[in-house]
Amino acid sequence: MNEFRSTLSEELSDSDPPPLGDLVGAAIRHGRRARRIRTVGAVAGSAVALTAVAALVGGLPGTTATPTGPGAATASKGSAPAGAPPATVPATPAALLQAALNALPQGTKTEHYAGNPVDTADNQNPSAEFYVRTEKGLGMVRVLLFDGTGDRRGCDTSTDRPGDQRTDQCFTNARGEDVYLSHPGNGVQDTSVVVLHSDGTGVQVSLGSRLEWNGATNPQGVTPLTDDQAVALAGDPALSLTMAPDFVTAANTHFAALPAFH
CATH class of the missing domain: 3.40.1000 (Protein Transport Mog1p; Chain A)
Incomplete structure (x- = not known):
């Protein structure tokens, strides 16, 4: 994430290209536009991924079941991503x-x-x-x-009587x-x-x-x-x-x- 922020900052802080001629200038501007398009795509992809994770975590607070005792509030033990130990x-x-x-x-x-x-x-x-x-x-x-x-705990039955x-x-x-x-x-x-x-x-x-x-x-x-x-x-x-x-x-x-x- 720090590398992404650094790259984005550099892109946004770039000044106009030096006057090297129309051909070179057009090529530089075209390259920057392409890089910015890729950067925006990466940001969008990251946002979608983060939204998906938030939905996964936020959508599993525990399920409600029919209580065994009257007035009992129930919840499941929840879930965790595959390979990760459940939070306790x-x-x-x-x-x-x-x-x-x-x-x-x-x-x-x-x-x-x-x-x-x-x-x-x-x-x-x-x-x-x-x-x-x-x-x-x-x-x-x-x-x-x-x-x-x-x-x-050992079971000491030596002093017990039948029954x-x-x-x-x-x-x-x-x-x-x-x-x-x-x-x-x-x-x-x-x-x-x-x-x-x-x-x-x-x-x-x-x-x-x-x-x-x-x-x-x-x-x-x-x-x-x-x-x-x-x-x-x-x-x-x-x-x-x-x-x-x-x-x-x-x-x-x-x-x-x-x-x-x-």
């Missing part, structure tokens, strides 16, 4: 919440959305909370993202990622699933049969999802420490007043 930004609690809602089974009814900020000394990882309404009542789901790079629901299960999912399933059974965290994604993201999904602390107690609820559904949720690749900028922006806008949970 750090996930926010709102973006994590939206991605988790999108990953739920079709028709799941959700409510009571919350997310904890990541700008405090004791909370550096995005986390989100929502309730699932079942035929039997409400159940609580909490999702946490963390850096799972190099994380490997003990605290028995850990370790296996790999369809993408070859490590999955850890356990049942702490403490009400707020009846079931815990951790999946170590191939991109280095660790995802923990906690299912609670008790609801969020209301200042005096954790109200009784029901188990919101099955173990298989919790494993599928934690293993969804959309739940990542980095997400597409348009997705994060849309989620932050939709859940602008997202309260913290306790």
Whole structure:
């Protein structure tokens, strides 16, 4: 672009040709006209190319899909030119919440959305909370993202008894990622699933049969999802420490007043 500007400047600043005769002068003027025509063609070509790129980038801010949870705002991960890595930004609690809602089974009814900020000394990882309404009542789901790079968790079953629901299960999912399933059974965290994604993201999904602390107690609820559904949720690749900028922006806008949970 600098070379083009320099060439254009030189062309525009040229003075009239010296009086070398009509034949020579005509040839010089003809040559300049030809060069200017080529230059204008190059400018037009560049403008068309830039317009095409702008249209490509501006035309892919993310597509809208049918939300899984009521009132959910969705966006795709966007696209990038072939050979270029997709642009991503750090996930926010709102973006994590939206991605988790999108990953739920079709028709799941959700409510009571919350997310904890990541700008405090004791909370550096995005986390989100929502309730699932079942035929039997409400159940609580909490999702946490963390850096799972190099994380490997052994399953110690040496002290477990046959039929003990605290028995850990370790296996790999369809993408070859490590999955850890356990049942702490403490009400707020009846079931815990951790999946170590191939991109280095660790995802923990906690299912609670008790609801969020209301200042005096954790109200009784029901188990919101099955173990298989919790494993599928934690293993969804959309739940990542980095997400597409348009997705994060849309989620932050939709859940602008997202309260913290306790």
